[in-house]
Amino acid sequence: DVKVTQSSRYLVKRTGEKVFLECVQDMDHENMFWYRQDPGLGLRLIYFSYDVKMKEKGDIPEGYSVSREKKERFSLILESASTNQTSMYLCASSRLRLAGDTGELFFGEGSRLTVL
Amino acid sequence: KNQVEQSPQSLIILEGKNCTLQCNYTVSPFSNLRWYKQDTGRGPVSLTIMTFSENTKSNGRYTATLDADTKQSSLHITASQLSDSASYICVVSPPLDGNKLVFGAGTILRVKS
Numbered sequence: 689d690v691k692v693t694q695s696s697r698y699l700v701k702r703t704g705e706k707v708f709l710e711c712v713q714d715m716d717h718e719n720m721f722w723y724r725q726d727p728g729l730g731l732r733l734i735y736f737s738y739d740v741k742m743k744e745k746g747d748i749p750e751g752y753s754v755s756r757e758k759k760e761r762f763s764l765i766l767e768s769a770s771t772n773q774t775s776m777y778l779c780a781s782s783r784l785r786l787a788g789d790t791g792e793l794f795f796g797e798g799s800r801l802t803v804l
Numbered sequence: 805k806n807q808v809e810q811s812p813q814s815l816i817i818l819e820g821k822n823c824t825l826q827c828n829y830t831v832s833p834f835s836n837l838r839w840y841k842q843d844t845g846r847g848p849v850s851l852t853i854m855t856f857s858e859n860t861k862s863n864g865r866y867t868a869t870l871d872a873d874t875k876q877s878s879l880h881i882t883a884s885q886l887s888d889s890a891s892y893i894c895v896v897s898p899p900l901d902g903n904k905l906v907f908g909a910g911t912i913l914r915v916k917s
Contacts, residue, residue: 693845709834719903730808730893730907731848738903778847792838793905795847 691715692798694779700788701803707766709799711779720762721793722746722754724774734777737785752792769803776800806831808827808908816914821884826903827877827894835897839868839879841892842910851879851892884915 695710697800706799713720721748723762727788733746735754743754755763764771777799778784817823829837836855839855852861852868860869860897867884875898881888894908 721903728813728909730909732836732907733904736903745902780847792850792853793840793848795849797845798846 692781692794692796695798696799698728699799699801701769701801703770704771704804705803706757707769707801707803709801711762711764711796712760713762713779713781714760715781715783715794716759717781717794718759718800719782719791720756721780721782722752722762722764723778723780724733724748725778725798726784732776733764734764760785766801770801773800774801774803791803805905806896806898808894808906810892810894810908810911812911814912814914815852815882816916819884819915819917821885823881823913824880825881825892825913827908829875829877829888829894829896829906831898831906832872832875833899835899837868837870837877837897838895839877839889840893840895841864841895844890848891848893863864871907881913883914886915889913889915890907 692713721736722734737743737756753765779795779796811826838853839851841846854861854870857900867880869878891910891912894909
């Protein structure tokens with residue numbers, strides 16, 4: 689059974705703290721993604737990675753950074769958490785496909801972050 | 805700007821009834837259109853996928869349709885069950901930038917007994 693595992697389901701942090709969200713997939717997928725999900729809005733892409741040590745900015749990268757040192761692991765880092773980063777964070781992975789042929793996204797169960 | 809709009813925002817139906825969820829998109833052309841189901845507290849799971857040239861795709865009691873002329877897709881749920889209670893998300897993939905998917909905000913469906 690395919691699996692994307694996010695390390696923390698619920699986190700509460702204080703403004704200014706550094707936050708690490710980790711994601712591991714066991715499907716040997718090339719692509720990995722971090723999305724943010726807020727009520728009334730569609731999922732918004734923060735960063736994605738198509739290979740180890742490769743990353744590309746999504747639609748809302750400000751205030752976030754990522755790390756992909758191993759193929760199966762993709763980390764999202766909030767250098768200095770702010771209250772407007774309170775949200776649900778979803779990690780996903782997919783197989784590398786030909787241009788324009790987007791494969792199915794496999795999502796983790798999400799990490800709900802509250803910044804006080 | 806590429807957009808995906810879903811309606812209604814939320815819906816309550818009785819168990820056993822049918823329902824239809826709507827998705828209007830501006831992404832054109834597109835590589836594919838998917839419907840995902842997201843249970844409360846879980847990540848989304850793919851239900852159906854349609855390419856630009858397909859009109860309909862079924863997955864059990866779920867049937868997705870696509871009208872490329874009007875840029876609309878529908879997800880029809882037949883004989884609803886309590887387990888169908890979830891958020892349903894329409895996602896469109898641009899052809900030249902397949903990693904920059906366009907997500908709708910979702911329709912929250914609640915099935916009551």
